Amino acid sequence: MKYAGEGGEVLWFEEGLNRVAVGIYFADLYEEAELYKRVGALMGLGASKVFLAVLPDALAFVDPRYFKANGVGLVVVDPAKGVDGVEVKIFARARPAAVEPLKIDAVKAALHEYLASELKRVEESLFEKVKRYVDQRIEEVKRALQAVEEAKRAAPPVQRAAAESAQEPRGGIGENEWVKILRSKR
Amino acid sequence: MISDAYRLKYTFGVDFGTSYVKYGPITLNEPKMVQTRGLFLRDLPESVKMRIPPDVLARGLVVGDEEVRKYLSSVRDVQRNLKYPLKDGVARRDDEEAWRVLKELARYTLAQFPVSDPEFAGWLVAVALSALAPDYMYKAIFDIYDELANEFKIYAVTILPQPLAVAIAENAVNCVIVEGGHGNIQVAPISFALIREGLVALNRGGAEANAITREILKDIGYSDIAREEYAVEMVKRAVGLVPRRLKEAIRAAKSDPDRFVTKVRLSPVVEVEIPREYAWTRFLIGEIVFDPNHEEIKSYIEQSRLRIENAVIGDVTLYGEMDVASAIITSLRNVSVEIQERVASQIILSGGAFSWRVPPGMEDVAADSVTRVKIALEEKSPALASKVEVRLVSEPQYSVWRGAVIYGYALPLSLEWSDTTREGWRFPRR
Numbered sequence: 001m002k003y004a005g006e007g008g009e010v011l012w013f014e015e016g017l018n019r020v021a022v023g024i025y026f027a028d029l030y031e032e033a034e035l036y037k038r039v040g041a042l043m044g045l046g047a048s049k050v051f052l053a054v055l056p057d058a059l060a061f062v063d064p065r066y067f068k069a070n071g072v073g074l075v076v077v078d079p080a081k082g083v084d085g086v087e088v089k090i091f092a093r094a095r096p097a098a099v100e101p102l103k104i105d106a107v108k109a110a111l112h113e114y115l116a117s118e119l120k121r122v123e124e125s126l127f128e129k130v131k132r133y134v135d136q137r138i139e140e141v142k143r144a145l146q147a148v149e150e151a152k153r154a155a156p157p158v159q160r161a162a163a164e165s166a167q168e169p170r171g172g173i174g175e176n177e178w179v180k181i182l183r184s185k186r
Numbered sequence: 187m188i189s190d191a192y193r194l195k196y197t198f199g200v201d202f203g204t205s206y207v208k209y210g211p212i213t214l215n216e217p218k219m220v221q222t223r224g225l226f227l228r229d230l231p232e233s234v235k236m237r238i239p240p241d242v243l244a245r246g247l248v249v250g251d252e253e254v255r256k257y258l259s260s261v262r263d264v265q266r267n268l269k270y271p272l273k274d275g276v277a278r279r280d281d282e283e284a285w286r287v288l289k290e291l292a293r294y295t296l297a298q299f300p301v302s303d304p305e306f307a308g309w310l311v312a313v314a315l316s317a318l319a320p321d322y323m324y325k326a327i328f329d330i331y332d333e334l335a336n337e338f339k340i341y342a343v344t345i346l347p348q349p350l351a352v353a354i355a356e357n358a359v360n361c362v363i364v365e366g367g368h369g370n371i372q373v374a375p376i377s378f379a380l381i382r383e384g385l386v387a388l389n390r391g392g393a394e395a396n397a398i399t400r401e402i403l404k405d406i407g408y409s410d411i412a413r414e415e416y417a418v419e420m421v422k423r424a425v426g427l428v429p430r431r432l433k434e435a436i437r438a439a440k441s442d443p444d445r446f447v448t449k450v451r452l453s454p455v456v457e458v459e460i461p462r463e464y465a466w467t468r469f470l471i472g473e474i475v476f477d478p479n480h481e482e483i484k485s486y487i488e489q490s491r492l493r494i495e496n497a498v499i500g501d502v503t504l505y506g507e508m509d510v511a512s513a514i515i516t517s518l519r520n521v522s523v524e525i526q527e528r529v530a531s532q533i534i535l536s537g538g539a540f541s542w543r544v545p546p547g548m549e550d551v552a553a554d555s556v557t558r559v560k561i562a563l564e565e566k567s568p569a570l571a572s573k574v575e576v577r578l579v580s581e582p583q584y585s586v587w588r589g590a591v592i593y594g595y596a597l598p599l600s601l602e603w604s605d606t607t608r609e610g611w612r613f614p615r616r
Contacts, residue, residue, distance in 0.1 A: 029424050030451055057454055143191065173194075173592055178354040181378055182596035185609070 010045065017104065018094060021047035022075065025054050032061040039072055049092040051075050064090060071095060188307065188341065188599055196341075198309040199590035200295055201348065202288070202316075204272045204367060208584060209295035211309075212591040216584055218298065224249045224287030225257055226267040234260040249290045274369040275316025275348070276499050277323065289330045296338045308341030310611075312594030314586045317347040317365075317372050317385055320500030321605070328603075328612050335614035342611040344597060349374035351589030352536050356579055360525070361532040362514055364559075366475065366539030368392040370504055373517040375529045379609075384520040386513045389497045389504035392539040394474050395422050398483070401491045402467045408458055417452055424450040425460055427552045428472030428542045430561055432480055435551040439466035445548075469552075475539050476558050477509035511562035515570065530570060535559065536579040554578075 001020065004012040013020040023042040025035060035058060042050040051073035054062070059076065067074050073092030078085035173179060194212060201208040201217070208217040225248050227238065235243065238257070242248060248257055254268070261267050271277050271284035271291075278284065296309065313327055324345055331343040349363035353376045365372045370391050375384035396415070399422040403412040411417045425448050429435030439446045446465035450458045460468060474483055478494050486492040495506040505513070514533060521529050540555035553561065556576045563571040579585045603610040 029420065032449070057451060060451065060454075060457070173595060176354065176357050176592055176596075177359050178357065178592060179596040181359065182593065183598060185598060185601055 010042070012047075015049070018048035020049045020051065020092070021045050022051045022053055025052060025058065026077070027055070027058075030054075030058045030061055035061050036066075039067075039070075043070065043072065043095075048094050049073065050095070051088075051092050053077055055079070188310070190595075192305075192307070193310060193595045196301075196306065196309055197591050197594040198296070198299070198311045199314070199587045199594060200292070200311065201314040201351070201586040201590055202272065202275070202291075203348075203586070204270075204275050204316075204369060206583075207291050207295065208587040209298075210587070211299055212595060217587040218295075219583075220249065220291065220294065221251055221254070222272055222287075222291065223254065223268060223270045224290055225254045225261060226269065226283070227257060227261065228267055229262040230260060231262075245290065247286055247290050249287065249294045272316075274318060274499060274504075275367070276318055276320070277326075279320075279322045279326075285326060285330075288327075289333070292327075292330050293334055293337065296334065296340075301339070306339060308335075308339035310341055310594050310599075311343045312590040312597075313343065313345045314348045314351045314590040315345055317349050317374050317380065318370075318387055318499050318502050318504075319347070324605075324608065331612075332614045340614050342599060342613050344594060344603065344611050345608070346590060346593050347374070347380050347608075348372075348586045350376060350380045351586040351593065352534065352579060354589035354592050355581075355585040356534055356589075358532050358534060360528040361534050362517060362529060364510065364514065364533060364535050364540075366391055366535065366537040366555075368538065371475075371510065371513070371537075371539060373510075373513045375517050375521045377521070377525050377529050381521055381529075384517045385502065386508075386517040386520075387499075387502055387504040388508055388510070388513055389506045390475060390478065390494060391537075392475070394478070394492070394494065395426060395471050395539070397492055398474050398486060399426065399471050401486055402460075402464065402470070403458070405467075406458075406461065406464050411452070411456065411458060417456075420452055421450055421458055422471055424448075425468050426471035426542065427468045427545075427548070428476065428555065428558050429469040430551060430553045430557065432469060432473050432477075432482070435469045436466045436482065438551045439469065472542050472552075472558075475510075476555075476562060477511075478507055479509060509562065510559060511566045514559075514563065515567055518570075527573065530574050533559065533574050533576045534579055535576065536582055536585060538582065540578065541582065 002014045004014045004019070006012060009024045011022045011024065013022065021042055023038055025038050035052075035054070039052055042052060053075040054077070056076055056078050062074060064074075067090050071093030072090070073088065074090040076087050076089050078087075197212040199209065199212065199217065203222060205222055206219045207222050208219050210217040227243060227246050227248065248254055258264060258268075269283050269287050271281070271287040277288060311331060315323060315327065327345060328343060331340055334340060349365055349372060352363045352365065353359070353361055358376070360377045363372075363374045363376060365374070368391050371388040373386040373388075375381045396418050400412045400418050403409070403418065403421060411421070427435075443462035443465040446460075446468060447462055448460050448465075448468070452458060470483055473480065483492070487494055497504040497506070508516070518526050518530050535555055542555055544552045544554055556578055559576050560571065563574065563576075581588070597609075597611065599611055601610040603612040
């Protein structure tokens with residue numbers, strides 16, 4: 001079984017042509033109604049097989065007959081035991097909604113398109129980050145040089161204050177109205 | 187000369203909350219947190235003493251979640267030696283141990299951020315304290331940082347009230363901040379500054395919701411669980427509901443109790459069930475925070491099972507029975523008539539006592555805090571209710587810290603601390 005991504009609280013896997021959805025429901029306090037609501041949501045996802053992953057605490061609420069009758073699998077995760085703590089209590093049955101070959105191609109094409117666009121986005125954001133980092137470093141060097149020059153020139157106080165206020169504060173603080181109000185106090 | 191660029195790097199915010207201290211420099215996205223408590227290293231067996239670093243042993247006290255946990259099992263009398271210095275955000279003047287813990291926390295927070303920059307001239311520390319903090323607390327906090335200036339580089343220190351910090355973080359210049367903590371609720375009107383005359387405090391909060399949960403658990407037959415604060419807190423969070431209107435909610439719950447029956451699993455072996463005949467009491471848990479003036483809640487008070495009474499901290503009276511909407515209106519009445527409307531335009535709720543959720547399908551009888559306050563205002567003063575926008579802060583835990591660092595960044599260093607205006611910077615003696 002191959003990991004194929006995640007969405008919300010659902011992990012997706014590929015098992016051959018089967019798409020397997022594993023819904024995660026980890027909570028300090030389990031609610032019976034919530035548990036079955038999640039099972040219902042999982043069945044509506046259109047996956048070939050669905051599993052619900054829970055902590056051992058949830059077992060009190062699990063009705064194995066319901067799970068088996070609906071072909072929903074149950075995975076119990078005991079974090080204290082690490083990797084050994086993952087146990088498949090009930091195996092899922094493949095659900096009747098078989099995927100037609102045509103649809104598979106369409107899905108493959110859509111997935112490919114999505115991956116390409118995602119890759120591009122990651123590339124762009126990486127470029128943006130590197131650019132910002134370099135700009136920031138250049139800005140710091142510039143500022144340091146400027147400070148040295150200013151010290152040499154020993155500019156009059158008015159000019160110095162102007163130079164300071166020209167530096168734009170970071171993320172959001174500059175737009176905060178309180179900054180203006182506080183600055184006007186003396 | 188301290189430049190803006192410098193202040194964007196070396197402004198340090200500390201929010202002394204009753205349960206947690208939130209702290210860190212302005213450069214962080216989120217502050218670090220440490221529990222507001224200290225463990226005195228007394229009554230230690232010799233064998234344990236040998237394992238403790240000498241400087242820690244000399245100070246006789248540890249703070250920090252990990253550090254406290256490390257020594258907790260070695261200290262014999264935990265009850266006596268584990269000290270929570272703040273009650274309702276205030277430390278008593280003569281409580282020497284509390285002040286030692288606060289000093290140790292101040293040291294601990296600064297020590298987490300060593301600076302090696304040769305241009306570092308010292309931190310600009312902005313401390314947020316409860317709006318109820320009396321003058322002596324301001325003085326004592328300044329003294330603490332004066333003393334720490336020998337150990338750490340501290341350029342200047344300022345103190346601001348927590349509601350003002352929330353307003354700054356929310357970028358709200360005219361507003362009413364309603365801060366609901368564990369022990370009390372503070373209503374603070376703000377117009378370009380905190381309006382102290384309008385400060386109204388209620389001697390209720392999350393703790394009262396816990397207290398009534400405890401009594402309900404005892405009635406249902408879970409006296410053993412009711413003894414444990416942690417369990418009570420879990421039950422409160424899981425089953426507590428805020429009613430839109432208590433009478434209607436109770437009527438609905440009594441006519442169709444099955445809809446409100448619920449179970450909470452506290453551990454693999456403990457489960458609490460709220461049975462049909464008690465399903466309606468779920469609404470009392472949330473309602474007590476907003477308005478305890480109901481027969482159903484009064485009966486607990488009359489039987490001396492709950493205590494809701496006035497208290498005095500410094501020069502502020504904390505009202506026990508006043509409902510939240512009345513507190514907001516009382517607070518606004520103490521604001522100059524000319525600006526009342528402007529101040530009332532935004533009511534901002536913050537703090538853990540206002541974090542309630544509505545389970546799906548119960549929207550007709552239960553409400554979240556914002557809706558509950560709106561409904562109460564509509565009942566008490568429709569004219570006011572039509573003009574206000576009630577909302578919850580975006581980051582309940584961090585907004586005070588965020589406001590504090592912005593304040594520290596913007597307040598001009600030329601402004602020296604004044605005891606009358608409670609504004610400005612204090613420069614530690616070196």
